[in-house]
Amino acid sequence: MNIELHLKIQNLNARYAQAIDDNRLEAWPDFFTENGRYRVTTAENVERSLPLGMIYATSRAMLRDRVRSLRDANVYEAQRYRHVIGPALIEATEEGGTVAAQTSFIIARIMHTGETTLFATGRYQDRIVFDDGGARFAEKTVILDSRLIDTLLALPL
Amino acid sequence: MNIELHLKIQNLNARYAQAIDDNRLEAWPDFFTENGRYRVTTAENVERSLPLGMIYATSRAMLRDRVRSLRDANVYEAQRYRHVIGPALIEATEEGGTVAAQTSFIIARIMHTGETTLFATGRYQDRIVFDDGGARFAEKTVILDSRLIDTLLALPL
Amino acid sequence: MNIELHLKIQNLNARYAQAIDDNRLEAWPDFFTENGRYRVTTAENVERSLPLGMIYATSRAMLRDRVRSLRDANVYEAQRYRHVIGPALIEATEEGGTVAAQTSFIIARIMHTGETTLFATGRYQDRIVFDDGGARFAEKTVILDSRLIDTLLALPL
Numbered sequence: 001m002n003i004e005l006h007l008k009i010q011n012l013n014a015r016y017a018q019a020i021d022d023n024r025l026e027a028w029p030d031f032f033t034e035n036g037r038y039r040v041t042t043a044e045n046v047e048r049s050l051p052l053g054m055i056y057a058t059s060r061a062m063l064r065d066r067v068r069s070l071r072d073a074n075v076y077e078a079q080r081y082r083h084v085i086g087p088a089l090i091e092a093t094e095e096g097g098t099v100a101a102q103t104s105f106i107i108a109r110i111m112h113t114g115e116t117t118l119f120a121t122g123r124y125q126d127r128i129v130f131d132d133g134g135a136r137f138a139e140k141t142v143i144l145d146s147r148l149i150d151t152l153l154a155l156p157l
Numbered sequence: 158m159n160i161e162l163h164l165k166i167q168n169l170n171a172r173y174a175q176a177i178d179d180n181r182l183e184a185w186p187d188f189f190t191e192n193g194r195y196r197v198t199t200a201e202n203v204e205r206s207l208p209l210g211m212i213y214a215t216s217r218a219m220l221r222d223r224v225r226s227l228r229d230a231n232v233y234e235a236q237r238y239r240h241v242i243g244p245a246l247i248e249a250t251e252e253g254g255t256v257a258a259q260t261s262f263i264i265a266r267i268m269h270t271g272e273t274t275l276f277a278t279g280r281y282q283d284r285i286v287f288d289d290g291g292a293r294f295a296e297k298t299v300i301l302d303s304r305l306i307d308t309l310l311a312l313p314l
Numbered sequence: 315m316n317i318e319l320h321l322k323i324q325n326l327n328a329r330y331a332q333a334i335d336d337n338r339l340e341a342w343p344d345f346f347t348e349n350g351r352y353r354v355t356t357a358e359n360v361e362r363s364l365p366l367g368m369i370y371a372t373s374r375a376m377l378r379d380r381v382r383s384l385r386d387a388n389v390y391e392a393q394r395y396r397h398v399i400g401p402a403l404i405e406a407t408e409e410g411g412t413v414a415a416q417t418s419f420i421i422a423r424i425m426h427t428g429e430t431t432l433f434a435t436g437r438y439q440d441r442i443v444f445d446d447g448g449a450r451f452a453e454k455t456v457i458l459d460s461r462l463i464d465t466l467l468a469l470p471l
Contacts, residue, residue: 003164007317014401017418021437021459043237080357080459082435084263084400084420086241087171104174106241106265106398108420108435114462118275118432121239121265123178145178145237148271160321200394241420243398244328261331263398263422275432278396278422280335302335302394305428 002090009088009101009128012135017083017105020156025070028156029063032137033129036060040142040157043122053141070155080110081119081155088126098138099128107157120157121145159247166245166258166285169292174240174262177313182227185313186220189294190286193217197299197314200279210298227312237267238276238312255295256285264314277314278302316404323402323415323442326449331397331419334470339384342470343377346451347443350374354456354471357436367455384469394424395433395469412452413442421471434471435459
């Protein structure tokens, strides 16, 4: 068991969640590689092998565009997220050192009024690369347990 | 502080939760030793030293029977669970290497309709053994914080 | 990355949460140094740089007084908490070995009736010291995501 690898992934996940929960959305694309993929889908779609998700981006530039749209729409100001993330399960180490890992999450949503609800649950299916700049997501698939899609889902999960 | 031991227990807990949350119930009994005990009770019962729980199994075979019943009743299809599990607190290391540990959990339940609720909270009181086959539960007591018993509690926690 | 330091902080956080969730409130002040500070505030207040919080204590003795009041008011008997705490993010190591760390949390509240709700979410902003007696909080700021203040907030978070 590679202790340091586990801790590095845990640290990446914690910093990722913290950036979103702190409303530092501009930092969000930097958690991905330049050609990093970000996809949001549901467990139901995954089981039916439906490749389509609700959200799909294939580069850091697309993620930056997304953040700009969110800021223009000002949707984030009305709410906060709070992620709680479980330990990562390392599934495979690919050639070149890319690691496939899976992590459970629960996200609470806190509205501007203070109302708090259990917003989303699911798991991250990630491919992580390590280089001089640290750990980054080459791929992050957010697999939601529920198929109820909130219209505010546009925010990073 | 034994870092590797902590990580092994964390890994066991994460794989245990993942099997249930992925609806791989047939894998669930394998997380226990052949004579492994699984008990579900409430904090109130524990405080009153009431030995009885809502569910009690004393072998892997009993757990397999349980899974078969659940599959026959088809109860699982209607819902998903999502566990989020805290870090394990190691309480004692017994002779022979058995470890007593305690872990907090929160479980969300996601109905087929997509409705998500905070289903159960509590702590695991575990006795874990390590052998060639990896880490297994010799005993897992699920101590629920709430005394409200859902009729669907039959699913593995 | 200092693996042992991460694990020590994780262990401190887990024991802290366990003491509260087990209703061992008398153990709570011992998680702080003699002049330890405990503050509860909201993210909104922190963003506006409002120094005031809802609760502020500047010594272990004040925390002990607080526990005595809670026991007299008997408020705790009516409810339980269940913390689930994420991994700690170490932000800085100060001279003398004090560590600044940040940790996300979700707290469920379980009423005597069994009713369970998502009670509070937020993050701990901690300053932790290490000595012969183990790890202790020199400062713990509880930053709540929601500004809705429950009248029962008097309980330790």
